[in-house]
Amino acid sequence: MTEIFEAVRKDIADEHAAIIQYLYHAYSTPDEEIRGKLESIARDEMRHFKWLNEWLVKHGQKPAIERSSLVSTGTLKSLIEADIKAEIDAISQYIDHKAMTDDKELIALIDRIIADERSHRTEFEKLLEELESKASAESDNPSGPSEGPALGAHEAALLQQALEHEYTSLLQYLYHYFTTGGSDEYEDFSIDEMKHFGWFAEALAERGYQPLLEHKVGEVKTAPEDAAKSNLSLEEEAIRKFSEAREKIRDGEVKEIFELALEHENYHAFSLKKMLEKLEKASGKKFTVGSLKELKDKEK
Ligand SMILES: [Fe+2]
Ligand SMILES: [Fe+2]
Ligand SMILES: [Fe+2]
Ligand SMILES: [Fe+2]
Known part of the structure; x- marks a missing residue:
């Protein structure tokens, strides 16, 4: 049983990193639409973080608030590419961890999370495409990063x-x-x-x-x-x-x-x-x- 607890702790640390990474990426673009999408995906990761912690605590474990490493610097395009990679890695890790347990509740939870991560991956891929078409449309008329006061x-x-x-x-x-x-x-x-x-x-x-x-x-x-x-x-x-x-x-x-x-x-x-x-x-x-x-x- 300890093995699955360790696995879930790792999943939670990765969810924690995903929340922060996506928020970070949201704050690095002045584009309101992209920012909104990133923030909404970060909110989904927050729910994953919460659900998995609830499962852990229910099984007598301490909550996990550690955080895995994250990607925070680069162009918006490279950041979104890192986000796609994070989703792909998460999906395969969840599939591995699901195979380690016969706890019905955890399996159902992981299935739900995998479905979310798959839809995130698709959203990020669309975002990347949009970004590429926007970049080519704007290349004649480049506008610098937004400057607040x-x-x-x-x-x-x-x-x-x-x-x-x-x-x-x-x-x-x-x-x-x-x-x-x-x-x-x-x-x-x-x-x-x-x-x-x-x-x-x-x-x-x-x-x-x-x-x-x-x-x-x-x-x-x-x-x-x-x-x-x-x-x-x-x-x-x-x-x-x-x-x-x-x-x-x-x-x-x-x-x-x-x-x-x-x-x-x-x-x-x-x-x-x-x-x-x-x-x-x-x-x-x-x-x-x-x-x-x-x-x-x-x-x-
Ligand atoms: Fe406060
Ligand atoms: Fe997640
Ligand atoms: Fe407060
Ligand atoms: Fe995700």
Whole structure:
């Protein structure tokens, strides 16, 4: 059985890479139509990531949030070619992994995913054809990459930092969503962070910066109180950083993104505090940093 768990973990790491790779490719083109298609395929990969993790956790395993390597640089054409290759590799890997198990649920899930990957491959192939015909139509009249308003290096660094924060939060919430057996709140929060992630990445790409897609998720705490506490401190860090960034950013559109994200983070922090209070009441203990200090003081 451990062999199939390892295989599924590899599938999940590849799905994770596919999500990021396709989003990355979406942000590297100013063409709205192509961007929309890439984003929609990335959303399918997110669902694969989620379903496979749910299967793992249901079988007593830890969620998988590792990520395989991805292709992030090159011309749009070479990127789409890499995406086609990723789909072809995924299909053959899923076929191999399906042969390793007799778990009916997993087999049905893999069949469903293979069908999706096949349709992705076709979509990418069509995209490549369109790209080639567009390129020949535009070769007489080349238009450079879209240029958004100029953004200083220091402001761009604030955006990159926010992006890293969103990626970290989104993964951590997904992790907790899996370990709590599907908490609605954690699912909602992860969707919010995913949106923020998209806003920051697009804002960077539109202004000529390559979004850095790295996260800093370390050991994830899973006990409900520990989870809520670590999420709350992540939100508080976001609130601090985004408030500072909002003051420093001059680009009106970027400022607005920070403001909107900040409102969401405030709401997340508020909900987490309520969640902690409930957990405290249920266990009769206090978990806040202040109350832990009180307990220690009493012990003296
Ligand atoms: Fe997938
Ligand atoms: Fe796919
Ligand atoms: Fe966020
Ligand atoms: Fe948040």
